[in-house]
Amino acid sequence: MLLRKDEVFYIDLPRKIEKEEKVQEEKTKENTSEEIQKIKEMREKILSEAQEEARKIIEGARKDAEEILSNAYNEAEALKLEAKKVLEEAKTMKDDFQKYILALKEKIQKQVNQRIEEILPELLDILKILFKKILEKEMDESAVERKLRSALSKLVGIKNVKIRINPEDAKKLDLSEVSKETLIPDPNVERGGVIVETDFGILDKTFSHQWELVEDIFEEVVGFEGYTERTEKEVE
Template structure:
């Protein structure tokens, strides 16, 4: 440690020069050119915020336009499908009318034939009666009159009874023809409905969408639901699960699961309180039952709604 205080005689002169370091540098300072910072002329934070708001609003408008265009396209597809279905219905209805007309013509022909046979029977009975009366008169007026009358009466009654049996058989055959025709028409209508609905459910994607929304709207209690659909409809229903929730008030969450027992276009909605069956086959069966309720024909053979439409 350097001494700060020296006694007399301790300080000595030295010949050498001693350079003490300066605590400050006194060398001349070179002029340094200072570059001025360029003034920022880009968008401000407020401009960026406003631009983001405008972009968001524009995106919302485009989104709504896309949804509207998609809705119009869906309506166009549905309209085209309905036109095709109605054309098929008209064609099948015309065919049913032809079948019924042919059956009625056959029945009318049978009745006319029966009337002709009945008239012939009556004519034969009258001729037989006249012959018996004539023969009786040739044998004797009193005896011939009584016996001829009885024989003629018996023969006429026999022929009239035969005529009634023929007419009864003809009327029964007529009823069988008409009933068989009505049965064919009802079966044709049911088969037509099966084919049209099967074609629509397999070829129109919006069928599963509309069917699912209709089924979900039947859910009475709020909560989560499980949606069981055909494997080919899993992707589409999963993508639109949020839209289903927006359209249905009581549904809070949707879990989509594959179910091989559900035909394409149909679904089963499972809740904590039960299930809603919206399968295409179930709806076809319900439609068939309603048709049979208003139909006088009760002996129509029931078939599987979807396999019979193939």
């Protein structure tokens, strides 16, 4: 049985359509696969770029942190050195100040000692002259009588006693209670003085002897022998 062309066309049309659909489906699959691959590649690229950017950011942050830490460490070391330097300078200033104070103290003490040594002779001479004037003023007639009576009170029971006084003092004193053998006027005895001689020794109560004792005391206490001649003239 023979079919017409148009009949054959209609008979093969479903197959043709199915074939075309398959071809179209294959193309669609291919296109979809390509799109998916492109999307994957784009995603991987974006992810890679993001990872690289993140790595750069992290690396930059790490370098910045290291630089900050390094700068902070260097600044801390510089501050430590500066503080150490300040402490050393303060210690040096303290030591220098202490040395200055000690030197100043020694200098002042030296000047004071030097000044004392300069004025001590004159001061001692003045003191001696004043003391001598006081002793001379006390050497009156009553002083001679007091010395004489004091000596007699100590000579009770002692034999061979000789009492020497100045003749001028002997004229003015009431010496009736003293024997002539005991009391001897002696011009060598200065006015106001009394010298008692016994077998046990001599008791000298003259001004000269008392003044010698005073000078001995000055020399013993002060350790300096003054010369009164020049100062005595100035005072007079």
